[in-house]
Every structure is written in C-alpha cells, then in structure tokens.
Amino acid sequence: MPTTPAPRTSARVTVTRFAPSPTGRLHLGHAYSAILAHDFARARDGKFLLRIEDIDGTRSRPEHIETIRDDLAWLGLAWDSAVIHQSQRLPAYAAALDQLRGMGLLYRCYCTRAEIAAASLSAPHGAEPLYPGTCRGRSDEPDRLYCWRLDMAAAVARAGALTWQDHGRAIPADPLATGDVVLARKDAPASYHLAVTIDDAWQSVTDVVRGRDLFAATHVHRLLQALLGLPTPHYHHHYLLTGPDGVRLAKRHNAPTLAALREAGVEGRKIAAELRAGRLPNHPAST
Ligand code: GLU
Numbered sequence: 001m002p003t004t005p006a007p008r009t010s011a012r013v014t015v016t017r018f019a020p021s022p023t024g025r026l027h028l029g030h031a032y033s034a035i036l037a038h039d040f041a042r043a044r045d046g047k048f049l050l051r052i053e054d055i056d057g058t059r060s061r062p063e064h065i066e067t068i069r070d071d072l073a074w075l076g077l078a079w080d081s082a083v084i085h086q087s088q089r090l091p092a093y094a095a096a097l098d099q100l101r102g103m104g105l106l107y108r109c110y111c112t113r114a115e116i117a118a119a120s121l122s123a124p125h126g127a128e129p130l131y132p133g134t135c136r137g138r139s140d141e142p143d144r145l146y147c148w149r150l151d152m153a154a155a156v157a158r159a160g161a162l163t164w165q166d167h168g169r170a171i172p173a174d175p176l177a178t179g180d181v182v183l184a185r186k187d188a189p190a191s192y193h194l195a196v197t198i199d200d201a202w203q204s205v206t207d208v209v210r211g212r213d214l215f216a217a218t219h220v221h222r223l224l225q226a227l228l229g230l231p232t233p234h235y236h237h238h239y240l241l242t243g244p245d246g247v248r249l250a251k252r253h254n255a256p257t258l259a260a261l262r263e264a265g266v267e268g269r270k271i272a273a274e275l276r277a278g279r280l281p282n283h284p285a286s287t
Pocket of ligand 1: 019020021053196210214
C-alpha cells in the first residue's frame with residue numbers, strides 16, 4: 001500500500017544573518033547587532049547565518065575572519081550552516097551585473113575620488129558626496145580604469161514605486177537620494193550594495209537585523225531586488241550603541257574591541273547579557 005506523503009507545511013522559516021566586513025576588529029556595536037540578529041532567529045525557531053563580506057581585497061584580512069569567529073563564540077552565539085565568504089561568490093555578482101548591463105542601466109565611470117569631491121561641493125559635512133553624473137553618456141575610454149555605476153533615474157523609472165518594511169512599517173523606497181551608486185568598483189568586482197542584495201536573497205534571509213547606519217542603503221537594496229527579480233526581506237534597523245559622550249562606538253577611536261575584552265579575561269556571555277539588557281558594559285578595558 002503506498003504511503004501517504006507527509007503534509008507539506010508552508011511555514012516560513014525565519015532566517016537572519018550577521019554580515020561583518022573583516023577589515024578590522026569587532027567592537028561592542030557589532031556584538032550588539034550580532035546578538036539582536038541571533039536572538040531574533042532563535043526566538044522564532046529560525047536560523048542565524050554568518051556571512052563574511054570580504055570583497056574588498058585591499059582592506060579585508062584573513063586574521064580578522066578568525067577573530068570574528070572567536071568573538072561570536074566568546075559571546076555565546078552559534079551560527080547555523082556553513083559560513084559564506086563573499087570572495088567566493090564573485091561569479092554570482094558578475095552575472096547580476098551582466099543582467100543590469102543588459103537592461104541598459106549601468107555606465108562606466110572614470111572619475112577619481114578627488115574629481116567627484118571637487119564636483120560635489122554640496123555634500124553635507126561628513127557625507128559621501130553625491131555623484132554628479134559626470135560620466136553618464138560619456139563614450140568609452142580604452143586603457144583607463146573604471147567602475148560601473150547604476151543610472152539611478154533610469155533604474156527608478158523602470159522599477160516604479162516601491163516600498164519595504166522596517167519594523168513592520170511600510171517605508172517608501174527613495175533610492176534617488178543616493179545618486180548613481182557604484183555597483184562594481186575599479187578594484188573589486190562588486191560593491192557592497194550589489195553583493196549584499198544578491199546574498200540576502202541567495203541565503204533566503206527573511207529578516208535583516210542591522211544598524212540604522214545602513215537604513216539609507218536599504219532604499220538601494222530594495223531597488224536592486226526589484227530590478228533583479230529577488231524577494232524582499234523584512235528589515236529591522238536598530239539603534240546604534242553610543243559611548244557616554246553620545247558618540248557612536250564605531251566612530252570612537254578608543255572603542256574597545258571584543259578581542260581586547262576577551263584577552264583582558266572578560267566573560268563574553270556576561271557582556272552579551274548586559275547588551276541584551278540594554279546596558280553598555282562598563283569595564284576597565286572598555287574605557
Ligand atoms: N558588511 C557590512 C558592515 O560590516 C554590513 C552589511 C549588512 O549588514 O548589510 O558594515
């Protein structure tokens with residue numbers, strides 16, 4: 001007698017990720033973000049993934065990857081599935097670039113940083129200058145290095161009005177405010193925007209838990225999802241930890257690294273408990 005197949009459940013498995021760039025040591029702000037993403041998944045019986053965003057070959061260091069693993073283990077955070085390294089995923093980014101190029105949405109940009117800064121005097125203090133579109137419509141120049149930029153106005157016209165969810169609230173996507181972003185760099189075959197969008201979809205990430213410093217980037221990611229036919233996760237941008245002076249930990253030159261705390265004999269699980277309770281751990285090594 002044939003056996004009846006088990007009924008299929010359509011329950012959506014929650015998948016979150018922590019996606020550090022191994023360009024330096026992690027600090028308490030990273031720990032906070034990793035804990036929130038980890039706990040979000042665990043509370044829903046979901047999966048928590050670790051993705052190493054090491055496409056920046058000049059700044060990424062293998063020793064930082066090792067330290068990241070040690071830091072997470074020290075905090076008591078375990079990840080599911082194999083760790084993904086973006087440096088191993090370059091063909092996937094190249095295929096997406098081809099797709100966008102085929103849609104006529106990319107152009108070569110030969111500008112140097114100094115040229116862009118000089119042409120974008122209106123950039124608010126500290127902000128990346130908005131690219132003024134100098135190379136849009138420029139003819140190809142053989143033997144010169146270039147990056148690929150997204151023609152944002154054309155991309156937005158093609159995708160139409162979009163929204164995404166942050167903490168369950170619908171946010172109208174406003175990628176125009178970011179200008180013609182770089183999707184493949186002169187020295188790297190993909191930019192952060194492209195790689196993160198493709199990998200969140202490829203890893204079936206349902207919920208992106210990350211700091212508010214990446215809120216603006218989400219407008220671009222939502223647009224890329226629409227152009228490339230990828231699903232849109234739910235976003236949960238969290239507040240950033242600041243020191244007693246109100247300055248973001250990431251911006252403080254003396255913010256303690258997790259490795260320094262670990263080496264000073266501090267217990268990672270206690271640090272994690274304090275962060276979960278919303279307290280910035282106060283330890284001699286962290287001042
Ligand atoms: N790799 C990025 C960073 O370290 C974070 C990427 C993300 O969470 O979307 O800032």
